Amino acid sequence: MPATGTTRTTGRYERTSAAGEDVLAFVPLPLPPTEPPLAPNAALAGRLRAAERALQRFELAMNILPEVDWLVGALARMDAVASSRLSGVRSALTDHFGVEAHDDTPAPRAGSSTPVEAARDLFDAQRLARRSIAAAPGTPISVALLCEAHQRLVPIAKANPGKLRSDATWVGGSRPSNAIFVPPPPHRLADLMGELEGYWQSDDPQHPLIRAGLVLMQFDTIRPFEEGNGRIGRLLVTLLLERWKLLPAPIVGLSRFFERHRREYHRRQNAVRLDGDWEGWLDFFLDGVATAADEAVGSARSLALLVANDRARVLAHDGVSISALRLLDGLPRHPIVTVASVMALIGTTKPTAGKAIELLVAAKVLTESTGKKRDRVFVYASFLERLDVDSATGSAVNMRELRGISN
Template identity: 35%
Template sequence: MKPYIPDPLPLQTLDYGQLITLVGEANAALAEYSGLLQGIINPEVMLSPLTNQEAVLSSKIEGTQATVEEVLEHEAGERFDEVKQADIQEILNYRKALILAQEHIGEGRPISLSLLLQLHQILLESVRGEKKKPGEFRKDQNWIGRTGCSMEQASFVPPDPLLLPEHLDAWSHYLNGKDFDILAQAAVVHAQFELLHPFKDGNGRIGRLLIPLFLFSKGRLSSPMFYLSSFLETNREEYYQRLQHISREGDWNGWIQFFLHGIVVQARDNVLRVKAIMALYERTKARVRELTGSKFTMQLVDTLFDRPIFQASDFAKRSEISKVTLHGLLRQLHTPEGPIVILKEGAGRRPSIYAFPELLNICEGKEVLAK
């Protein structure tokens, strides 16, 4: 199999008649979600559960098995076996890269190739793939297929590494330019990046991370918190098939339709989820105020939403409430009427680990699905 030769951008072969209905539907769904985000005073805190979920799901597509709860338990001091720890570290790296990228775009800086190198460096730090040139575009020919297969047996061979810099420059120019519709352009940006396969490892995660950054940079999101990995994980087989149809048949229309449908599904799901989070935030604020009568109500609630599994010492540090005061407040919140439970009882020098189950249920979609 010969190396793939990317189609020039912008594409000249699209059937706009096939796409126009979905383009309108996707833009309307995303606009509703973006409008909802505008009403949130502190989206970084309130929507941090969505960021954690994205880090888990995008990494899961690549084979990691850790859950949101396990990641949060790890951060609260719980230890797991070596394989699980490695999965958790990959997820933490992804989350770190995602947050850094959001800050970068939030400062009004463009998406650049140098940003991608920086994110890739973070993604592969101290995890599987750390020997695969973190922070560097590939200089070797690689291919995708069954373990141990030859290039002739591969299911896909990315572009020649000697031509990769030229292809990346063209992709970057397209990304920072304009096309007939921004959401369709986002579909092309993501797929072309995956087909260029510019890194030796981590291409899928970087490509998915680019989606909210691109939409935010183009003004389609009021906050760079729209993650498509839940849809892509649910439809993983079709996701890979649609990308394969581009490389083998040039079927860009089918890919863009799949991507736009994903935006509609994910935006509607996110609207339900964010409304559930906002309602829970207000209910929790009222409960905490009623149970504690504390002047620290807002700090307690924000810290709970930022990390819903925690140790008291870490909670004290993040909330800036003294340990002595906090221990009394946690006792008041850990009652049958209170929002928190003890997930794991402390023993000896090991402290208790607390959880905020209502927020974790929303992260997993349990409360949303029940309504």
């Protein structure tokens, strides 16, 4: 609750029609919160300091660890899968990498997505947004960029990809009249998103982590798209934290934390809309940032240790070859492979690709997963198992071990 103990007004209700029913839609007031203004208490200030320290540990770890690029990709995929799960799309990391082993050139699809395709679409949307930012340094993060990412996120035939929704929607319940809340009507979206964009592009004096929490909540209340709002909102927060120099790499994802605490996530959001309890939401959000940062460090540590140990074992194996080492170097990015995908990955012939795979199988790095004699699929099983464990639980942080990996 606000520091004064009073209820804060965070929006107003507007009568609208949704699915043929006359309902009251919630239209949020612009950021930052007022009436009364945001007043961080001692507990919230402590949460903020803890989140800052966790992000500093994360930055130190990224400076210590070798081969950060593949770690970025692996952990970004973990967050894409968790973000999709939080939005009700169930898939596994093994399925996600399995699709990539057979298709290295994804394209937008018409029609419905499978859960695996949906998670991959989110990862591709994340890459597209970051490439757009990298191509024009200094360009502000904008609603147009989010629309571009949304266009990649949802299939062509679904949900007006890349466009603000044109229909009313509701959250929870079987119909609008028994919904948890009804977001703003479509004719309000352009103005609301313009105000929100103006806020995140402004020089608000609040700490960037506080601002990020406010933006995520506001975006989730506006729900500007017909589908994919949660995933695009969480992507927006990551992009902002990078732009505001709080993240050295885009791999501190909040999705796993929110997924594990789904009920509290929704409870805190509803408390903002109903009671104006921005402070309670921010306390939860900052706890998520600190937890996610420490888990990212732990995951990076365990993955880097695993890869370093496997590399040492392959180097000690009889008959080790340059092609086998090149394949090993590529496995963290592509932990499920076929002979054809290895040919493309290391740029070699079919016989050489086959021999490289055989050596890594003999070294117990790769495992054949189909039991077939043709069209075989090989899996970096220990790597994927580590990803799945960390995706669910996170890992402890040990900075001494991190330094050992880099030596």
